[in-house]
Amino acid sequence: MDDCIIIGAGPAGLTAAIYLTRFHLSIRLFDCGSSRAALIPCTHNHAGYPAGVAGTELLRLMLEQAEKYGATREQAEVTAIVPVAGGFDVQIGDRTAKARTVLLATGVVNNRPDMDPAEHDAALQRGLLRYCPICDGYEVTDKRVGVIGTGDHGMREAIFLRGFTPDITLIAPGAAHELDDACRAKLDEAGIVHVDGPCTPIRIAGDRIAVETPAGPLTFDSIYPALGSVIRSKLAVAAGANASQDGCLEVDEHQRTSIPGLFAAGDVVKGLDQISHAMGEAGVAATTIRNLLAEQRPIRR
Structure with missing residues (x-):
């Protein structure tokens, strides 16, 4: 034994x-x-x-x-x-x-976004997709960042990243955002844009990462999935x-x-x-x- x-x-x-x-x-x-x-x-x-x-x-x-x-x-x-x-x-x-x-x-x-597995892994290795803002938020300082998430959890991750860059967009993974008035007020006060989903496909676009949304395509330097x-x-x-x-x-x-x-x-x-x-x-x-x-x-x- x-x-x-x-x-x-x-x-x-x-x-x-x-x-x-x-x-x-x-x-x-x-x-x-x-x-x-x-x-x-x-x-x-x-x-x-x-x-x-x-x-x-x-x-x-x-x-x-x-x-x-x-x-x-x-x-x-x-x-x-x-x-x-x-x-x-x-x-x-x-x-x-x-x-x-x-x-x-x-x-x-980690719960992954709806993304081709090979594309996901390639984006992760290139820093286009990131999962830990505590670990690597410094690396997106003053860059354009997307956060895939909604509700209180998505809001809190977007607010955390606001300490590294002023350019943050919170995108709902499904259809409409599930944000109560308090969440929306905090996002608005921080200057964080919130866009309804779905956010697919997600793909590498040159040296950036692109997301299709009902409002049109969006491109970012990095995306953080906040999906639990x-x-x-x-x-x-x-x-x-x-x-x-x-x-x-x-x-x-x-x-x-x-x-x-x-x-x-x-x-x-x-x-x-x-x-x-x-x-x-x-x-x-x-x-x-x-x-x-x-x-x-x-x-x-």
Whole structure:
């Protein structure tokens, strides 16, 4: 039986793997290969990389560091977490792995706009399509920016981006905008244009990105989809862990879920969806796991 099974090899999972292996604990790391961090062409707000770093390169370096201390990553999808006496049974297809503790670091999946997948990925790599204004709003400073979204969530993202550029247009993904009077007043006060949808097709147009709307075609330097995300918490929820209405796992200040021995860190937990935040949560979770296991059985060399 392993000391800990980590599910997910994004920034949170790999940070935990580094900590736990350096605590001389036995771990297994399962990953289905879909970390959101891998989609980042180049992040410039992650400390320690003045020239920026691609998400794939950051993950490569973190995995290399974890492997240096004995961690191994297995490309496999975990299908269930089952609490049992003394720990957990973790199911991977028709196999079962056993561990004293489990750390869930499965993250979230962005809801994408209605767009050809190949065109979407090409636009993402070129910075024509962006998902995180906290991460890269600086890169659209004083540029023409479109936000696809509506309601309070779309309004708040457009207002946030207004801190980087005066040229913002909020486009409804469906038909008419779902904006109440308060949302419209805030948009108008900020000088943000709001246009009804649908906004399709969305396509690359030279060095810009173009959107068709009922009001006519619009072109932008970058577009931010503000369409929410799917929280990948179903494994923990199915095991009985508490989660918020939108699916974020509820944890205490030590990253403990409501199930003893089951921890969670990163974007799957409610909080700031940032690499640095995920890594910090993973460090807290890993240290708490180590101390919990030491209470059960002394850890000595």
